[in-house]
Every structure is written in C-alpha cells, then in structure tokens.
Amino acid sequence: xxxxxxxxxxxxxxxxxxxxRADGYHIVRMIMQNVDIYDTLTFEENETxxxxxxxxxxxxxxxxxxxxxxxxxxxxxxxxxDKGINIHLEKRIPVAAGMAGGSTDGATTYLALNDIWGLGQxxxxxxxxxxxxxxxxxxCIMGGTMVAEGxxxxxxxxxxxxxxxxxxxxxxxxxxxxxxxxxxxSKPIExxxxxxxxxxxxxxxDLKGMCALIDNVLEHVTASKYEEIGKIEKLLEDNGAIRxxxxxxxPTVFGIFDNEDKARAAYKAVEDSKLAxxxxxxxxxxxxx
Numbered sequence: 413x414x415x416x417x418x419x420x421x422x423x424x425x426x427x428x429x430x431x432x433r434a435d436g437y438h439i440v441r442m443i444m445q446n447v448d449i450y451d452t453l454t455f456e457e458n459e460t461x462x463x464x465x466x467x468x469x470x471x472x473x474x475x476x477x478x479x480x481x482x483x484x485x486x487x488x489x490x491x492x493x494d495k496g497i498n499i500h501l502e503k504r505i506p507v508a509a510g511m512a513g514g515s516t517d518g519a520t521t522y523l524a525l526n527d528i529w530g531l532g533q534x535x536x537x538x539x540x541x542x543x544x545x546x547x548x549x550x551x552c553i554m555g556g557t558m559v560a561e562g563x564x565x566x567x568x569x570x571x572x573x574x575x576x577x578x579x580x581x582x583x584x585x586x587x588x589x590x591x592x593x594x595x596x597x598s599k600p601i602e603x604x605x606x607x608x609x610x611x612x613x614x615x616x617x618d619l620k621g622m623c624a625l626i627d628n629v630l631e632h633v634t635a636s637k638y639e640e641i642g643k644i645e646k647l648l649e650d651n652g653a654i655r656x657x658x659x660x661x662x663p664t665v666f667g668i669f670d671n672e673d674k675a676r677a678a679y680k681a682v683e684d685s686k687l688a689x690x691x692x693x694x695x696x697x698x699x700x701x
Contacts, residue, residue, distance in 0.1 A: 413528050414456040419520035420446040420555065420699055421511035422548075423580070423659040423666050425573070426610045427628040429596060437547065437563040438593060441607045443614070444551050444558045445573050447666075448697045449580060451517055452502040453480070455524045462496040463488065468503050479518035482545055487525050490541070497525065506582040506690045510660025512548045519552030539565065556698040559611060570611055573696040574619040577675040579648060581688035582664040583640040592661040595633045605629065623655035623668050634662035641665055644687050651678035 422444050431439040458464065463484045465474040476482065484497055499521070505513035522538045525531070533541075539550035547564035559568040605627035613621035635641040641658055648656035648667030652674030656667035665688070669675035679693050 414454070415524060415528065416452055416454045417520050417524050418450040418699070419453055419505075419516040419552070420697060421449045421451075421505040421509075421513060421516060422446050422551070423511065423578070423664075424628055425614075425622065425626055426605045426607045427630060427660070428605045428607055429593075429601065429629050430604070432597065433563070439562065440560065440564055441605075442560045442564065443570075443607060443610050444560050446555050446557075446697050446699055447511075447578055447580065447692075448694045449505055449511070449692050451505050451513065451520075453517060453520050453524065454500045454502075455521075455528055456498045457528060458496040458498050460496045461494060464496070464498045465501065466499070467501040471507070472501065472503055479514045479545060479549075480521050483518045483521040483542075484525060486541065486545065487522070487529065487531065491529065491531050493529050495529065497528070506664060508586050509582045509664040509690075510587075510658065510662050511580075511664055512552055512660070515546050515548035516552040518542070518546060519549050522549070522553055539567075554700075556700055557614060557696075559607070571615045571617070572698050572701075573614055574617050574622065576619055576654075576696065577669045577672055578694050578696065579653070579667045579669065579675055579679050579682065580664060580692040580694055581644050581648070581666070581682050582690040583638070583644065583688050585638055585640060585663050587634055587638070587662045589661040592630050592633050596630065601629050603627070603629075619668070619670060620654055626655050626657050626668075628658055628660075630661045631658040634658060638663055640687050643685075644682060647681050647685060647687070648678050651681045653678055 425443040542549035645656040653667030
C-alpha cells in the first residue's frame with residue numbers, strides 16, 4: 413500500500429504560559445490554527461521490516477532523531493508490526509519556525525501508519541501515544557481551530573477561524589525554544605493574553621475583534637532580541653494587516669488581512685525588504701472539513 417498525505421503547519425492566535433510543572437514542561441493556554449502551508453509525506457510498505465526515511469532537503473535529518481522515525485518505531489514496536497515502511501518527506505513548512513513543522517510530520521505519520529498497518533486506533537488513542545514524543549503532536553493529529561491547555565495536549569475544538577488571508581514570513585534567524593522559555597521564566601509575566609476573549613471573537617465570527625486580542629507571551633522575549641520580528645510586523649501592518657504577530661517561540665510572523673489586494677501588497681513589501689526569505693500568502697484551514 414502506498415499513500416501521500418499533507419501535513420499542515422499552524423499558527424498561534426493566542427499563547428499564554430500559566431505555570432511550570434515539576435518535570436520542566438510549561439503549562440499553557442493557546443489557540444491553535446492550521447494554515448494552508450504543508451509538507452507532503454509519502455508512505456509505502458516494504459518487506460524488509462526497516463524504517464527508511466528520505467527527504468527533499470539534505471539539511472533534514474533522516475535518522476532516528478527525526479520525529480517521523482520515532483513515531484514509526486514507536487508504533488512498530490507497540491503493535492508488533494513485521495512490515496517496514498519507506499517514507500519520503502517533501503518539506504515546505506519552515507524549519508524551527510514556531511509552526512509545528514516537525515510535530516505535524518509526526519502527527520501525519522501516526523495517521524498514515526494507523527491506516528496502512530491497520531492498527532485500528534482512534535485519533536484520541538493516537539494522541540495519548542503521541543504526547544510522550546511531543547506536546548504539539550496531539551493538536552496536529554486533531555487539527556482545525558483548537559484551544560490547547562495543559563502542556564498542549566488538552567484540546568477543545570471551537571468554531572472555525574473567520575475567513576481571511578494570512579501572510580506568513582520567516583526571517584533568516586534561528587531561535588532556541590529552550591532559550592525563550594528560560595528567559596520567560598526569569599521574570600514575572602506582566603500581561604497575560606485574553607484567551608477566552610479570542611475564543612469568543614472566533615465563535616462570533618468577529619475577525620477584527622479576534623485580531624485586537626491576539627497576543628503571545630513568548631513574543632515579548634524573542635522580539636526583544638531579534639529586531640527583524642518587529643520590522644516585519646510593522647511592514648505588514650503599514651500595508652494593511654489588521655494585526656501582525658509572532659507564532660510560537662518564533663521567529664515566524666503572520667499578518668491577518670480581510671482584503672486580497674492589501675495582502676498581496678504586504679507580501680510584496682516584505683519580499684522587497686528581504687527581511688524574510690521564506691514567505692507565504694495563505695489562509696486558515698480545517699483539514700477535517
């Protein structure tokens with residue numbers, strides 16, 4: 413059996429950190445949203461019993477350090493699967509960008525192998541297996557517009573995000589998530605995002621109300637070190653974005669638009685600035701629809 417699947421990236425419409433567990437994981441409240449930027453994974457069974465990963469870029473590890481391999485190995489061992497799997501990853505989602513690029517590839521591997529190997533697991537059961545490998549993987553398995561709590565694994569589906577266009581821009585910098593959270597822990601959080609307010613605006617299909625409340629406690633850390641983030645946000649808003657903000661621990665920035673001409677003009681402005689070599693014009697998506 414051979415099949416191809418899309419693995420969608422995400423943005424955070426709100427990201428709050430409310431505490432820290434004894435094991436070091438941070439307790440969060442987030443609103444997660446898929447966007448129409450995706451990797452493509454192709455799966456084909458083999459008779460050797462081996463897990464073989466190839467990728468479109470030489471910079472992507474294809475050994476056991478890759479989450480795709482970790483998921484395949486976990487499922488193979490847990491369910492005593494004799495067959496092997498050849499997996500090819502066509503990478504489009506920016507790497508180390510705050511868009512769950514690795515997690516969504518892992519999530520897609522859970523879904524595909526559950527089907528190909530006939531494991532009979534529900535999405536909820538897959539999420540329970542997944543959380544040991546990564547806190548964002550359960551969201552990526554479920555997809556759509558979700559409130560995520562706990563360490564990110566407690567998920568509540570809400571209404572679809574209001575229709576809009578989104579410019580996504582990743583500057584040519586790498587951000588260590590560990591460093592961001594260490595910096596966050598070093599002083600009290602002065603202002604917590606209104607996650608319930610963002611949710612209510614989404615439920616009321618109020619795009620501007622949602623945009624007015626978008627916030628991310630990690631941005632205040634990352635943007636203080638990397639001025640490119642603020643520069644891209646200003647470019648997007650000067651060219652018609654209702655709001656521009658950073659996703660995850662960064663450095664990727666997204667701008668939300670209610671007008672295609674403005675979105676295209678903002679895309680062109682960021683492109684001309686050369687601040688973000690990885691640049692997309694996209695939209696929110698619910699893969700379950």
